[in-house]
Amino acid sequence: MSVFLKNKSLKYKLAISHISMIIIPLILLGLAELVWHEINTQYEAPQNLRVEEVVKQSIGITSELDNVISNNPAQLADNRYLQKLNQQADQRSLFVIVEKAGRIDYVPDRIDRGKLISSITQLKSGTNPGRHGYFLIKCRDFQFSDNTAGSIYLLTQERPRSPGVEWIFFAAVLMGLIINFIISYRVASNIIRPLGTLNKATTEIARGNLDHAIEIPSEDEVGELCRSYETMRLQLKEAQRLSRSYEKNRKELIANISHDLKTPITSIRGYVQGIMEGVASTPEKESKYIQTIYSNAVQMDRLIDELFLFSKLDLKQLAFDFEAVNIEDFLHDCVEDKGYDLGNKGINLSFASTYPSQAPVWADRQRLQRVMNNIMVNVEQHQDPGKEPATLQIILSETDDEAVIEIKDNGQGISQENLPYIFDRLYRGDPARTSPSKGSGLGLSIAKQIVEAHGGRIWAESEIGVGTSMFFTLKKMLAESGTGSIKNTGETVNENHIDS
Numbered sequence: 001m002s003v004f005l006k007n008k009s010l011k012y013k014l015a016i017s018h019i020s021m022i023i024i025p026l027i028l029l030g031l032a033e034l035v036w037h038e039i040n041t042q043y044e045a046p047q048n049l050r051v052e053e054v055v056k057q058s059i060g061i062t063s064e065l066d067n068v069i070s071n072n073p074a075q076l077a078d079n080r081y082l083q084k085l086n087q088q089a090d091q092r093s094l095f096v097i098v099e100k101a102g103r104i105d106y107v108p109d110r111i112d113r114g115k116l117i118s119s120i121t122q123l124k125s126g127t128n129p130g131r132h133g134y135f136l137i138k139c140r141d142f143q144f145s146d147n148t149a150g151s152i153y154l155l156t157q158e159r160p161r162s163p164g165v166e167w168i169f170f171a172a173v174l175m176g177l178i179i180n181f182i183i184s185y186r187v188a189s190n191i192i193r194p195l196g197t198l199n200k201a202t203t204e205i206a207r208g209n210l211d212h213a214i215e216i217p218s219e220d221e222v223g224e225l226c227r228s229y230e231t232m233r234l235q236l237k238e239a240q241r242l243s244r245s246y247e248k249n250r251k252e253l254i255a256n257i258s259h260d261l262k263t264p265i266t267s268i269r270g271y272v273q274g275i276m277e278g279v280a281s282t283p284e285k286e287s288k289y290i291q292t293i294y295s296n297a298v299q300m301d302r303l304i305d306e307l308f309l310f311s312k313l314d315l316k317q318l319a320f321d322f323e324a325v326n327i328e329d330f331l332h333d334c335v336e337d338k339g340y341d342l343g344n345k346g347i348n349l350s351f352a353s354t355y356p357s358q359a360p361v362w363a364d365r366q367r368l369q370r371v372m373n374n375i376m377v378n379v380e381q382h383q384d385p386g387k388e389p390a391t392l393q394i395i396l397s398e399t400d401d402e403a404v405i406e407i408k409d410n411g412q413g414i415s416q417e418n419l420p421y422i423f424d425r426l427y428r429g430d431p432a433r434t435s436p437s438k439g440s441g442l443g444l445s446i447a448k449q450i451v452e453a454h455g456g457r458i459w460a461e462s463e464i465g466v467g468t469s470m471f472f473t474l475k476k477m478l479a480e481s482g483t484g485s486i487k488n489t490g491e492t493v494n495e496n497h498i499d500s
Helices: 010-043 047-057 059-071 073-077 079-090 113-125 165-206 221-276 283-314 327-344 365-381 443-453
Strands: 094-100 103-106 134-143 149-157 323-325 347-353 361-363 390-398 402-409 458-463 467-475
Touching (some): 010 165, 059 094, 059 149, 073 079, 073 149, 079 094, 327 365, 327 402, 361 365, 365 443, 443 467
Parallel strands (some): 347 390
Antiparallel strands (some): 134 149
8 A cells, every 4th residue: 555655645535445345356356256156155055965975974974863763762751862862973074953742842952943844844844945944864753652743854954054144244245344444544654754853843933943944755746845844944043044144244334334434534533623722723733633633534435425326236225227338438438537646545446348149238337337426436445555557457258148347357356265245245354444544445346236226247356466357247138028137117126135
């Protein structure tokens, strides 16, 4: 049965079990009928052979009866004698009864008197067996000592006693019930046991234990339910892990923001106090103090602006205005806008393009400009002072469905251990955060979220002492439909956000 039920659906198992509960008892009853018939066939000898054998066995008893009738008929009224005679006859499957004055006077204890009386008329009529299976072998009439007419009969049964059909069928029904119980138990255990395991597992989840895994017991509906539970448990565990990670990052974010805001505020307060106390005693010194206050205020304003933008990106509340953008012309404009400013800082900016398809990209110009600015500001802040001239290259290339923009510098480089974290929020590679001039630590994180909102990818490759290359991709527009892979709906960002 287990072979038929293995890896089958629950419906199949229930159907097989119900069919088995009907068919198996019928088969057993049929077998019981065959067994009963076979047993009776073996016990039942042909009638002529049976009579012949019994007659041969009865010769000695018949001779004794004839002798008693002739010489001492009074013994036939003696029950003790008749009991002794029947003991001898019983060894030959015979028995003796005595009739006196038309009534049965003596019947052995093992014979049913009622059944015998109802068959006696038929027995007297000939050699046919009686209605209850009694067969007449010999009959002798005689006179009792009181001259009362009597008869003595030597009888046998038509066939030896065989096992009762009731017992055979009872055994068959009992066997059917046992088999049905076993089948029902097996099927029920395939359902109840996994459900019990599943109930225990859900109780563990209710207690907050998400590490209690369960095994998949089968491939049926119950197994599918257990598999769905296990998937849910893993998802909840991952959600719990992310929740803890978000909570940790939230606390770190608050601490880092506090640190980054406190530094310029402390500086502003110090210089304002110096002016108030007359420390800036000359116009030149006062102008220097005011310039420092202004620079710190600008730094605070930039930090707050980036925090606000980052928050809107993180909450999917920043609207995008997508349009078809000629990416080659866009990058040319970026080089022209930033080239003069970077040149004054000793950085040579250049542009190279291998973009034969000239396919436009679907992008938000303003947000894309923010990505370029954030990456170039990051490059500017991490130049290697020992290298002259400092270079910054913007390289445009393409794949089948994407434009690939590379921004390559010859700066200090980033270690491989820090490289995976450079796009995390407030990451500056400065654990003590003692260098506010290195930026807020949000620039690359903002760039990543904007690129991913465009359906692109962003990554970095770097080597210490050689330089760093920042890459990001943008989806090309579909030439056949004239639309981009991201619809210009003006809706807020609703996909792919940074996990910190």
